[in-house]
Amino acid sequence: MSEPGSFRAYLEAARVAVDGELDRLLPAAGEPPARLHEAMRYGLFVGGKRLRPALCLLAGELYGGDREQLLPGAAALEMIHTFSLIHDDLPALDDDDLRRGRPTVHRRYDEATALLVGDGLLTLALTTLVSEPPAMAAERRLRATRVVGRAVGTAGMIGGQMADLEAERSWPKAARAALESIHRHKTGALIVASVRIGGIYAGAGEEADRLLTTLAERLGLMFQIRDDILDVEGSDETLGKTAGKDARAHKLTYPALLGVDESRQLLGRIADEAGELAAGLPGDGGVVGSLIRFVATRDR
């Protein structure tokens, strides 16, 4: 249902390619331990937009990278995103029953399996970044793995998850700066890494890396603000996950801090900044402009 040249069309095509790559990289469902490998596939293939892999492919292709060369790294990013969702959904953390419209891994299987599925996906992702594609220069693979590894670690996504837990405990002491810091780490770091490794795989230089980083930081922040707004305004059915959880958990969110209207205005201003930055990219900017609108207006 998407216009050619739109980001939605790009995303749909990317999803098919990324799902094929994930299928190639994952151990077969029947390979022992079969329950673990089956649960890994369940967690990965219950849906999902494949936004992070698409951002990696888009950035890489803008700088002349070849899709086949970009795909293993793009798939690894989705493994990492899925690992973080599966661990975050566990009873010890967010205790969520529903994800992408279906039972979470620990509900469908059990907690022990969900824990090991997450560990396994994280390990497979980093091993894939190191090993694939074999024909790419070792230095480039090392750099991509390092960028992703730091984005995932305690100075990135995992640290953001912890800061989020601590803010729940101490809110409303935490203010706007804390909120931005949490999101920059929890959601932003992996989105920035997704965009950056596209450029790295394509052999783009330092200046391109800085531009992609700055632009991706805006995208990550927009993504999170939109996510917070959707939690207020969406339903379980459109979201495929439990709506209204943030407010019930007294989570520190943009709507909680600024109200929905002001959150929308902030989102608009950041989208404008992103649009200005995108003008510096190679190509005519059609898909990137569409991407910015997509992130600002998506309904799931």
Place this chain on the structure above:
Amino acid sequence: MSEPGSFRAYLEAARVAVDGELDRLLPAAGEPPARLHEAMRYGLFVGGKRLRPALCLLAGELYGGDREQLLPGAAALEMIHTFSLIHDDLPALDDDDLRRGRPTVHRRYDEATALLVGDGLLTLALTTLVSEPPAMAAERRLRATRVVGRAVGTAGMIGGQMADLEAERSWPKAARAALESIHRHKTGALIVASVRIGGIYAGAGEEADRLLTTLAERLGLMFQIRDDILDVEGSDETLGKTAGKDARAHKLTYPALLGVDESRQLLGRIADEAGELAAGLPGDGGVVGSLIRFVATRDR
């Protein structure tokens, strides 16, 4: 209290060097999110023999590697071992209160923190293997990371943990072959990787890699049989963890399958095989001979 030239003396000296390297590589305890970084240090520095790092250093030094160059990889192995202990101790898995004589991470902090500490240590370990030492050829770092990543993943340690869970459900259907397979993956894979990456860092060739692999497989199996015997014969105090847990949990172990006496005899036969293999190593074999005796007779 160890003789110079004994493996115990080697292990003591290695522990000091590895602990210094871990301190250098870990984020400072006060760095935000402070609770997470503090808990990572708690998990790592509550004790532990540092056996895996010592095996890496020993294999590397036998083949002429420089200790400074070997240390980051050795420290990364201990991070991975500790990650696996922290996740295995969680209520969803082994539900252990005591580790290395002190409260487990989820008992001292909470489950959410323990989960994220494990994720953080795994990520930091793989990122360290990719990045350090910066002066080492990229190809060699890539190869070491790949070897460790596979040893950790679902075809290695994580897969072994899952197989162990499933065996608990289906025992006594599972037999000797299943037991060996579980241990080869759950404990053996990381021990084999520890020994192998020492050789890889030192630039040892394919033949050395095969010899180190075969020898380390024996060491891993011996380590596990001894662990099973200690669980029957040791006390909480000497072990620093809960003794007798295996039998209470109806775990598939060597003493449960063969009895303690036959387990001891098996351990002795494998130690003899290891001794024969060790004759092919460079050097006079003094420390390696002592290592084999250490693994066969250790009391914690």
